[in-house]
Amino acid sequence: MLLLSAFVVALAGLSSAKPLSSKRWNDVSLKHRWVEIPRGWEFHSTPPEDHLLEMRIGLKQDRLEELISSLYEVSDPAHEKYGQHLSKEEVDALVAPHPDSIEAVEAWLEHHGINPADAHFRSAGGEWITIHVSVAQAERMLDTKYGVYYHAASGSSVVRTMGYSLPTELHSHIDVITPTTYFGTFHSMRSTSFIQPRPNSLVDDSASFAAEISPLAVPASCGTTVTPACLRALYNTTSYVPKATATNKLGIAGYLQEFANDADLQTFFRTFRTDAVGATFTHVQVNGGQNTQSDPGVEANLDIQYTEGISFPTPNVYYSTGGSPPFLKDTFTTTNTNEPYLDWLNFILNQTTIPQTFTTSYGDDEQTVPQDYAISVCNLFAQLGARGSSIMFSSGDEGVGGGDCLTNDGTNRKIFQPAFPASCPFVTTVGGTTRVNPEVAVSFSGGGFSRYFAQPSYQTASVAPFLTALGTKFAGLFNASGRAYPDVAAAGNGFQVVIGGRTSSVGGTSASSPTVAGVISLLNDFRISEGKAPLGFLNPLIYSTAKSGFTDILSGSNPGCGQAGFTAAAGWDPVTGLGTPDFLRLQALVA
Template identity: 75%
Template sequence: MNYNLPNVLHEHVAVVAPTTYFGTMKSMRATSFINTDLPTIESDPFVASLTGPTSLATVPSSCSTTITPACLRALYNTSDYVPAATDKNILGVAGYLDEFANRADLQTFFQRFRTDAVNSSFTTMLVNDGGDDQSDPGVEANLDIQYTTGISFPTVNIYYSTGGSPPFNPDEGTDTNTNEPYLDWLNFILNQTTIPQTFTTSYGDDEQTVPVDYATTVCNLFAQLGARGSSIMFSSGDSGVGSDCVSNDGTNTRKFIPGFPASCPFVTAVGGTIHVNPEVAVSFSGGGFSDYFAQPSYQSSAVSTFLSGLGSTNAGLFNRTGRAYPDVAAQGQGFQVVIGGRVASVGGTSASSPTFAAVISLLNDFRLSQGNSSLGFLNPLIYSTGATGFNDITSGSNPGCNTNGFTAGTGWDPVTGLGTPDFLKLQSLIG
């Protein structure tokens, strides 16, 4: 769609929103999908073994195909941490596009996979005429809230159900407006007196479908949110380096299509992994380089090292000077999720983002319990002194656009970023 303003107003108006949406009603742009070919389990036999210190070596092989909170807590070393600042620390989950988190399904999930959390729940906040239809459980919403609470319990969790639709430029892969109204959500959050110290969002769009003025406004507001002490995670996408690989600027240029808001330099983008002992990159993990936003200084050294090793591979298909993502990664397939009372296996970097955010929420809990401030905007920390707190993922790739995409290797890469979190190492680094 297009919008027009009188010339006299141009220098005074940064972005026009909201706009009217005439697209489909349920075209999801959440970064998740049901794995119909992967197994499901009705309970977690691994939970009983979490009675003492755990390490990567003790994570059972079953976690390679069926992920549960116990798997993730062991894999990322949070099993023995008991939250101590639950009167202050909050974890926020952003939801869009009529995706509703179901409370009955959460209780069933707890009964099967986190029994000590039974009878606890979350708060829903409605933003911009968002809904909360408990008869219509959403795959994405349930995945998000079940795994943020499943890892962070008893931390307070808030689910934000946001309605509306933003400005939109169609491309070959997205011909109707299924983009998310991030600006409406941000305006609401930034107007609150108290806000969560950690946020996760499992939605994303082709960067080129987001008008550059809207993307810039939204990205700058994420910077404000980070400056207020919040750490902001976004899933990096589920199409590798791109599935619809044609520019929408009229030239039909063949190229890798970056995702937004993962491409915003003021959020922490989370890619995906699979398997344990060791973890490897999952093939759909979104990653690449922004066409809108310049490469920030905090990552210039890490990205330069990667590009030097890359040489001429994929030359001309991406913007070498753009903001590079993802920043980090976490498991992204085989998540056991209760939907309408039944367990399904769900995958996508929308599983990775709430997982990583839950680990960060526990780190924020630790900081607050020690009388310190929350971590806030994470990226300058994780690309410097925090880099040693991650498990480097050195194999796997994210093919797309009829190419092999990028390959995970030593150090940062645009498949798994700096790697997956080790809570205990990060805890010692931020203490």
């Protein structure tokens, strides 16, 4: 942790009372502002001036370009540094802010009567500082006005601002400040799963569906009634037995007060994977996250039952990320920002040892996330990848976009709506399929092109043929030069999930992401057991030497925004990416 010397602190304290110092901090310019209140939200009231906020300040990382360069080096199978992942200490050193940034930010805090040494939290690299400030103080610091905004669909309220400014000098030192213009919360962000009508074939929960299925003859029933046996056969993992269980781990990031239920997992094992009965997983509670076993979550149970169902006996870790207390109009106490990605990422990156594989099944429309916030979060995923973790995200369940698909920049244009964090170039995004023999794209599979992130070089050669074949179709509705997603796909329809002791059918790319994560975790197990490094950030590998390890999906589309959407085709496409994983082929390719 970098701090100013006592001399500099004292000097800053003296100068804060001088007109020169005031001029330094009074020259402000806009950092970010919404043209209109984000859709779904409405202004409710003015918060009390003494309502406390947990303000996070994201400082610019002095050697970020070097971190990204290192990420690509250790993730590119053609590079001599492939697999030489960075340690926590090496990553922390690369993301540390420049001393000038620390001096400027700490001097600014002192100007507002805040002692930097009293910061509530500092990340290990020093690039994130958390302080507690009142609404009145935050308004003075950011030259803004806060309001209480209400989200009717989720029933949640937040204290946010429509825009904020910073002293001009600080724009070169600060990436983002929260809570400000990001309105996403635990309740308003979307889980990418949903309950489906129950297949007629499942008439008795006590019936056993645990029998192994030959990969040479995956029954048609697996196209509508998906079990671990179906997936293990479909993606060729049935014969693989994990060996590196003392080292290899699989992590699931949970939000929305979703709790993975221990009893339901055992019922699931007794029904669908009898050799795993008795196996457990680790509960980790982050930032007030809970573990309410009396309230099993559809999303949480789906995730843990299928990561375990594929990766057993690999140790699984479920992270319950909370935000407490919620904002109530008649209760004004210290409130968390309710910005889940930051809470979870800062926690994970502060750990010395982390799982080699992660899956997450939540997201927002990209345009609802301020770009500076999205970039800051995406760069945190780059840190995870540099440390050797493979990160899967579901691509979303609204095809090329849900709702009216109108822009929120005041022009009200209808365009395709990419999802975030699915659009981050440092994660592996997973679309959905359905049926078997062959698999086809499922209609809700999220996919498209980012408007925030440029198309990374690792995928250009794979994406170009699709764009060439598409021609002028959908011209103006998407950004052809943006990061293209999904990267891969897996089944996402008819998953049999035990919830409260009963089996329900669940669909969504929330099912696809943990499925791919389970397969990748087995590949990591194989490499670790062979004395090799885990795969880490997957995309440079899967778009190059491992491309042939995926089964191309050739039909189906992802309609949305009142349009037919993109169509699956030979090679990469923005519905199913490169296709679905074949473990045995991939195992040979990563050996």
